[in-house]
Amino acid sequence: MNPLPIESVLPELKEALQSNACAVLVAQPGAGKTTKVPLALLHEPWLEGQKILMLEPRRLAARAAARYMASQQNEQVGQTIGYRVKNDTRVSVQTRIEVITEGVLTRMLQNDPALEGVGAVIFDEFHERSLHADVGLALCRQSQTLLREDLRIVVMSATIEAEPVAAMLDDAPIIRSEGRVFPVETHYLDRPVDGRVEQAVVKTIQHALHIHDGSVLVFLPGAAEIHRVESALTAMKLGKEVVIAPLYGNLSQEAQDQALMACGPGQRKVVLATSIAESSLTVEGITVVIDSGLMRVSRFSPRTGMTRLTTVPVSQASADQRRGRAGRLGPGVCYRLWTEQEQRQLPPSSTPEIRDADLAPLALELAAWGVPDPAALVWLDPPPAAAYQQARELLVQLGALHDGGGLTPHGKRLAELGLHPRLAHMVLQAVPLELGAMACELAAMLSERDFMRAARDRDADVRTRIEALWSAARQERDIDFGLCRRIAAEAKALQQSLGIHPSGRERAEASGLLLAFAYPDRIAQRRSTGRFLLSNGRGAVLPELQALSNERYIACAELDDNGVESRIYLAAPVQEEELLDAFDALMSREQEVLWNRETQSVKAKHIIRLGALTLKEAPVQDPDPDVLLEALLAGIASESLDLLPWSRSARQLQMRVTFLYRFDEDWPDMSDSALLSTLGDWLGPHVYGIKSRAELQRLPLTGILEEMLSWEQRRLLEEWAPTHMQVPSGSRIPIDYSDSESPVLSVRLQEMFGLENTPRIAKGRVPLTLHLLSPAQRPVQVTKDLASFWRDAYFEVKKDLKGRYPKHYWPDDPMAAIPTNRAKPRT
Known part of the structure; x- marks a missing residue:
């Protein structure tokens, strides 16, 4: 058997660990680091009488690595080499290498911070940057610093940037293995996938089986996509020589083993895998990789406190890991189901899980470790502050932490359960x-x-x-x-x-x-x-x-x-009875006095709440009058001023004063927004004790608004902003102040005969906007310059009006004509 690439750097790694407590090993996929490094270190002098713990991100990889190393020793798993994963342990008193999943390391550290009997901890495939790996490394580093100077820490990866990790480990030496990767021919799509990626995957699998020899490894984002592709391939009846093998974390151990083992004579395999097959695992016989370019990750939202699975594009590093699977045995082929332009847009590496994860387990682990503040540990990426604070708040709600952050007895029991x-x-x-x-x-x-x-x-x-x-x-x-x-x-x-x-x-x-x-x-x-x-x-x-x-x-x-x-x-x-009984400590009990939009009145009630939920409420007969007033004014503010009894005179008064306020800020601001923001000042004294809209309707609103004016302002109001304007015909026409910048006088054109210039208000500063009307009360001209209208436009307008209203009076000289509010002036 040809030596594996990692073997050429094993002497350098051993030498580094003789004089250093830490080392970083970077080796390409297929170099053999997972199975060769633990065995190479097993007989080092500094390890005498102690064991090695090697962390794998996934249970499947942990079992597979332990089995392979045991076979290299001609032993059964559980003798010199064993493993510990959730609900499955194969170790014995003679076990010297334990392959464990990352959560197991955290439990071991919590039970024994000094890791007595352990001489080395190896973090394999650290580039995946799982939350457990980051936590485990931070805790191991503190244990090494405070309790175990002799403990060795080795961080291994294929694609990680080694320098930041080495710096975290006190400038640990970096050992690099170039690996042995055969050339892999890479194909991209001409255009992005249109529709579901599974259709493109099935088509590419058909093409690959027809063109290439060997087995095919297909990367899909999750089990649902795997099952859809498997169903489509099964329906095609590819033949007995093609074995379709799903591979994902929740499969049974037997099904996982079936996907990993070599094919029988005359057979080839199509392995449909999630990102579980990116690293650590060796899938026998693979010469072709088909990569959907997608992966499924958990994203925690501090805004909502919920975690959701989301499908995202892979990073460039992950894509390279996947492609490398086709070049382990010889030259291979990789089909990437995205374009070269999309490739350039992929992120360089995957986001560390600690940035997107639910941090409640981390916050509990750190509290149990005795450092509720994560700043007490050294991290590659510290936990995000918002998510960590929310995690602590949840633990307080569960009774696991005191308000000050310390672990309660209940929290200690929670931490022990795993x-x-x-x-x-x-x-x-x-x-x-x-x-x-x-x-x-x-x-x-x-x-x-x-x-x-x-x-x-x-x-x-x-x-x-x-x-x-x-x-x-x-x-x-x-x-x-x-x-x-x-x-x-x-x-x-x-x-x-x-x-x-x-x-x-x-x-x-x-x-x-x-x-x-x-x-x-x-x-x-x-x-x-x-x-x-x-x-x-x-x-x-x-x-x-x-x-x-x-x-x-x-x-x-x-x-x-x-x-x-x-x-x-x-x-x-x-x-409801269960909630009231079991969650009494989380209930809030309060008196609430609020405006009720349905009944259009203020309601006072005793309320029992669980967070945002109202579980029970009962009326309060005599609420505090000041609280009642506050609730009423808040109700008016929320519903708008339309709750008040606006008469025509009240609304006209408001608009007239608003018009004058534009020119002189000594006048009160009676715009809707200003009235709403000062309800307590001008309306409050008049509504004390009122509870409903019906009672509000009895208010003398015009008089209340007039109280906002001084005596002098009331006198000047009629002079500067009159309600009506007397026109040449003798009619008193109302002025419309709804547009505070341009008050409007709508008047029949015939009533303005003889008036040369536009009427003005606000001490002569503002010309009225004249809407000159036909006999049918329709505007025929809008102007602020009446003289110009008579001079330039009247004669054209007259032609049109004379044709439509021949019985009406349309003189040639409007300035000499008699104004009239009739069809023709009286003689």
Whole structure:
């Protein structure tokens, strides 16, 4: 067997670790670092009598690496080489190398900060930058600094920028292995994919099977896309020689092994994988890679407190990792389902999970570690402040932290369970209610993807899932049986670890209360059929009519955090009495005096609230008059001044004063916005004790507005902004002040005969805008210059009007004519 590329740098790595506590190893995919480095360090003098922990980001990779190293030693897994992953441990007293997943390292550090008996911790595939890896490295680094100067830390990766990691590790030496990557011919699309990427994937798989030899590795964003492509390929009947093998994290171990192993004679394989196959794993026989260019990541929103899965383009580093899978055995081919222009727009590397993750588990881990402030540790990327603060607030709400940030006894118990703090809190709250066994089942279920995902659009009810776990007859349901069995096994393991036994009192109807313990910020109250208000103030919706749509209260475990109303994917009903009994400490009790838009009156009531939800309310008979006044004025401000009894005279007075205020700010500002902003000053004294719109209608609004004017201003008002203007015909025509910049006088043209110039107001400063009307009261001319109209435009207008109104008086000389409000002037 040819030596692996990593073997040429192993002496350099050993030498570095003789004199340094840390090292960074950069090696290309396929170099052999995952399986060769731990074995190479096993007999170093500084490791004598101690073991190596190697962290892998995924359970599948951890098991595969341990099995391969054990086979190299001609041993069974669990002897010299073993592994620890969730609910699956293969180690013994003779185990010297333990391949573990990252969460396991955190538990080990919390139980023994000095890591007694451990001589080295290796972080493999660190470029993936999972939250657990970042936390584990930060904690290991502090343990090394304070407790274990002899502890070695090795960070290994294929694509990471090594210098920042080395700087974090006290300028650790960097060892580089160029690797052995065969040339990979890379093909791009001419134009972006139109429609679902699965169609392009299936077409490319057909092409690759026809053109190339060997097996094909296809990268897709998630299990749903994998199943759709698998169904399409199965329907094509590609032949017995083509084996279709899905590969993703929630598959059974047997199915994962089937995807990784070599094909039988005369066969070739199409492996449909998520990003799980980017690194660490070796998929036998691959010569062709087809990359959809997409990956699915979790994004946490501090704004809503919810995490959602989103599909995003891969980074350039991930794309290179994927392409490298085709060049491990010999020259290969990679089909990238995007254009070269799109390639140039991809981000250089993936975003570290710590920037986008729900940080509640991290905040609990750090509190248990004794450093609630993350600034006490050294990070490659520190936790975002907003998300971390929200995580701490949630832990305070769950009773895990004191207001000052210290861990409570309850928080200590949560940290020991190794579950998400929400789920751990749910389990511990359920035990005294004799619902602990079902809480463990819910915790296991909510830690995995939905095993009834195909049915979730028409059934979001968690009770259905609980009953499916309990039922032996599941054939009629849309269930992923393998995942269902694994959830049941994980629930049983959790029950055993806590010493919980089914009480016989468990009932699916209690699942709503249990979800409410885990998600107190997602308790929801029905607003209308299928529409809910969450206790955190957000909206939520069940688009399809179903059993939960008309429940008064539900507790939501999963929502999508899209749009104004988040779509509810998993929830269960909870009773008001259960909420009042179980969440008394989170309830707020207050007296509320508010304007009620429906009744158009001020209502005073005692209210019991849970976050944004109103659970109970009762009327208050005699509220404080000052509070009553404040609520009334707030109601008027919210509904606009239309609540007041505006008569024609009141509105005209307002507009006249607003007109004068433009020229002289000694006049009060009576615009709607100004009146609304000063309600307490001019209206407050007149509405003390009033509770409703009906009572407001009895107010003398004109007189109230006049009180805002001085005696002198009242006198000048008629002179400077008259209500009417007497025109040459003798008529008193009202002036329209609705446009405060250009008051309008609408008058029949015939009534203005003999008047040479435009009438003016505001001490002669403002000409009226004249709307000169036909006998039918329709404008025939709008002007501020009457003299110009008589001189230049009248004769054309006269021709038109004389033709349409021949019985009316249309003199040749308007200045010498007799003004009239009739068809013809009286003789």
